[in-house]
Amino acid sequence: MLKPQSAIFQENSNQFYHLEYQLDPSYSAEKIIPALQHALTKQSDQINLVVAFGKRLWQQLNPTWTPVELEEFTTLTSPQGHTAPATQRDLLIWIHSLSHDNNFDQVLHIQNALSGIAELKLDLPGFTYHDSRDLIGFVDGTANPKEDQRQLAAVIPEGQVGAGGCYVLSQKWVHKLNDFNQLPVEKQEKVVGRTKEDDIELEGDAMPVDSHVSRTDVKVDGKAMKIYRRSAPYGSATESGLYFLSFACELERFSIQLKRMYGLTEDGITDKLIDFSDAVSSSYWFAPSEQDLARILN
Numbered sequence: 032m033l034k035p036q037s038a039i040f041q042e043n044s045n046q047f048y049h050l051e052y053q054l055d056p057s058y059s060a061e062k063i064i065p066a067l068q069h070a071l072t073k074q075s076d077q078i079n080l081v082v083a084f085g086k087r088l089w090q091q092l093n094p095t096w097t098p099v100e101l102e103e104f105t106t107l108t109s110p111q112g113h114t115a116p117a118t119q120r121d122l123l124i125w126i127h128s129l130s131h132d133n134n135f136d137q138v139l140h141i142q143n144a145l146s147g148i149a150e151l152k153l154d155l156p157g158f159t160y161h162d163s164r165d166l167i168g169f170v171d172g173t174a175n176p177k178e179d180q181r182q183l184a185a186v187i188p189e190g191q192v193g194a195g196g197c198y199v200l201s202q203k204w205v206h207k208l209n210d211f212n213q214l215p216v217e218k219q220e221k222v223v224g225r226t227k228e229d230d231i232e233l234e235g236d237a238m239p240v241d242s243h244v245s246r247t248d249v250k251v252d253g254k255a256m257k258i259y260r261r262s263a264p265y266g267s268a269t270e271s272g273l274y275f276l277s278f279a280c281e282l283e284r285f286s287i288q289l290k291r292m293y294g295l296t297e298d299g300i301t302d303k304l305i306d307f308s309d310a311v312s313s314s315y316w317f318a319p320s321e322q323d324l325a326r327i328l329n
């Protein structure tokens with residue numbers, strides 16, 4: 032049985048690090064594979080490592096099969112002009128643990144191993160903020176699938192090309208924190224669709240059609256389009272936001288939610304949340320099963 036990369040489901044970390052690399056398409060697989068093998072050697076048993084590939088690099092390393100839905104991200108623009116810009120890259124490495132020190136040792140090791148073949152395009156640490164809140168102050172992850180439901184939502188099932196692997200969406204979002212914090216809490220809650228302090232979903236007429244929850248909690252032909260989110264806040268004194276990171280068994284689940292957020296479905300409703308945060312990067316990835324990853328790297 033093909034197993035997903037176990038670190039995807041390891042949930043006790045509070046320190047995260049996200050690296051996105053672009054490779055020169057002229058480099059051969061013979062040059063890339065030893066560098067990747069070296070980069071992915073763990074520097075500590077305490078850290079969790081996940082690796083995912085953009086479509087171009089995946090097809091270069093593994094020309095015989097590609098998961099059917101795997102595609103490169105294309106820019107989305109809402110009717111009001113908000114954009115989710117495509118910045119499709121080749122390689123995503125997600126490091127997480129309980130220690131920034133250990134993560135950082137691994138980051139230096141990876142950068143050293145890959146610097147000759149790949150350009151670092153995103154270099155972003157993240158952290159757990161209070162009781163798993165975003166920097167806009169709301170608990171993030173509450174409606175995530177739990178226990179066995181996580182794999183059902185995230186892992187491509189047996190019998191399909193890519194079984195045991197996951198489709199992945201990553202997006203760096205920058206919050207407009209001053210604008211959001213100027214809203215009274217009741218209005219902030221209507222943007223998100225949950226209460227702020229105690230994290231309870233708004234009900235009935237209290238739930239606006241353009242809240243973030245209304246736009247992303249979606250069923251297609253009676254089937255809930257569940258995804259497994261592993262996002263982390265990041266921030267400095269001058270810029271803060273969310274590295275949105277999510278895993279799904281169907282890439283369509285991401286694209287449906289994104290279209291609903293960007294007002295690109297028939298109802299034309301745009302997610303209120305995107306008035307208060309800008310996506311500045313977006314890529315789709317494939318995180319192969321443990322076995323497929325080992326096969327590529329050995």
Ligand code: HEM
Binds near residue numbers: 202225247273308
């Ligand atoms: C600035 C970016 C974002 C922020 C701050 C944010 C924050 C939140 C918060 C606070 C919740 C409610 C609590 C929870 O259930 O986790 C939530 C729910 C959710 N978000 Fe986001 N989110 C962001 C972007 C996205 C994107 C890009 C997607 C999908 C492509 C997405 C998909 C979802 C889903 C599926 C839910 C659960 C809805 C439900 O079933 O109740 N989010 N998000």
